[in-house]
Amino acid sequence: MSSLLTIIIFLIAKFLHRKWPFILFVPVFFAVAGCILVLWLGDIPFDRYFTDNKPVTFMLGPAVVALGVLMFKQLPLIRQNLKQLLISIFCGSLLSVLLVAVLARIFSLPDMVAASLLPMGITTPIAIEVTQPLGGSPSITSVVVIAVGLFGNMISPYLLRLFKIDRAPAQGLSIGQTSHGIGTARAVQMSEQAGTFSGLAMSINGVVTVFTAPVVWEIFY
Amino acid sequence: MKLIFKKDSILRLLxxxxxxxxxxxxxxxxxxLSPLIPFPMPGPVIGLILVFVLLTLGWLPLKWVDEAGKILLLYLGLFYVPYGVGIIDVDPSVxxxxxxxxxxxxxxxxxxxxxxxxxxxxxxKKNNKN
Incomplete structure (x- = not known):
């Protein structure tokens, strides 16, 4: 039942956003907010909702695999940009981790929280693996990673316009780099090329951060 | 003419x-395969690499996964929604x-x-100049 709720609210949001491209109608945000509202009104526990939604989350696996099909179709464009792509992802990973470490110091967050925030730019399953050996909490990590993804999904087209980032590969790269899979869902909507580069950035940044995060952690803590 | 159209749509569905x-x-x-790899890599990302390799080697024709892939990616955002709802399940300490x-x-x-x-x-830009 709950999976039907998720699907229906998402489809309504997709319709609304196509008609009125207003920020609050961005489908993922609208559907998340709508489901939260229904759970709250109906006093439905999250665990039950999540278990009922197994059919929806199951499809995430095949959909991520489908990004590989997109990449194959855009292979010439990837080849043409490969070197700058890898350098940018590596620098982006390092910058992201450094920035979190510095800001966590400035805001005087406890070490455990700082470690949990460190991999906030990468996909949840890898982020959890990164944070655990540093003494972080996987539950904080997953909430923050998801929130960052939602934020990126919602706001990235506006940021790209503000910063005058108008080429599809650069757009996709920066979305996947900062807001992993949930952001990639938005990049895929923008263009096939943006989707490809977002998927690439998400996959490569995840693996790169496995190595950059512990090094930066050693320096700062 | 009508028959051909029908055959086409059945093939497409297939x-x-x-x-x-x-x-x-x-x-x-x-x-x-994920647990067998020495560094953390989610299963679907390994699947992504596998499909890419199979397509590049020509072992898997693009036409068999193209349409299905497009449909799945159209709804990529939907599949993340239950995880998004998970932000209400946050620890009180956070x-x-x-x-x-x-x-x-x-x-x-x-x-x-x-x-x-x-x-x-x-x-x-620097690359193009060289």
């Missing part, structure tokens, strides 16, 4: 079904420091997005 089965199979295979985490997260997204995109564009 390709979508077969494509979904292939992509799902590769995702599950990725999940199985709620107390949430006001500190939010500005950090926003800064990181904005700065990293700007810097990676500009760096990528800059490196691209």
């Amino acid at each position: 390709r979508i079904v077969v494509g979904l089965v292939i992509l799902t199979g590769l995702s599950l295979l990725g999940n199985r 709620r107390k420091i949430g006001w500190k985490i939010i500005p950090i997260a926003i800064t990181v997204v904005v700065v990293v997005m700007l810097v990676t995109a500009k760096l990528f564009t800059f490196l691209g």
Whole structure:
């Protein structure tokens, strides 16, 4: 039942956003907010909702695999940009981790929280693996990673316009780099090329951060 | 004429079904392979690499996964929604420091997005000049 709720609210949001491209109608945000509202009104526990939604989350696996099909179709464009792509992802990973470490110091967050925030730019399953050996909490990590993804999904087209980032590969790269899979869902909507580069950035940044995060952690803590 | 149209749409449907089965199979295979790899890599990302390799080697024709892939990616956002709803399941201890985490997260997204995109564009221009 709950999976039907998720699907229906998402489809309504997709319709609304196509008609009125207003920020609050961005489908993922609208559907998340709508489901939260229904759970709250109906006093439905999250665990039950999540278990009922197994059919929806199951499809995430095949959909991520489908990004590989997109990449194959855009292979010439990837080849043409490969070197700058890898350098940018590596620098982006390092910058992201450094920035979190510095800001966590400035805001005087406890070490455990700082470690949990460190991999906030990468996909949840890898982020959890990164944070655990540093003494972080996987539950904080997953909430923050998801929130960052939602934020990126919602706001990235506006940021790209503000910063005058108008080429599809650069757009996709920066979305996947900062807001992993949930952001990639938005990049895929923008263009096939943006989707490809977002998927690439998400996959490569995840693996790169496995190595950059512990090094930066050693320096700062 | 009518008959040909019908045959085409059946073939198209068949390709979508077969494509979904292939992509799902590769995702599950990725999940199985994931624990065997020495660094953390989610199963579906391994599946992504597998489908890319199979297509590049020509062992898997594009037409069998193209349509199914397009449909799945159209709904990529939907599949993340239940995880998104999970933010209400947050630990009370996080709620107390949430006001500190939010500005950090926003800064990181904005700065990293700007810097990676500009760096990528800059490196691209330099490459073209050489």
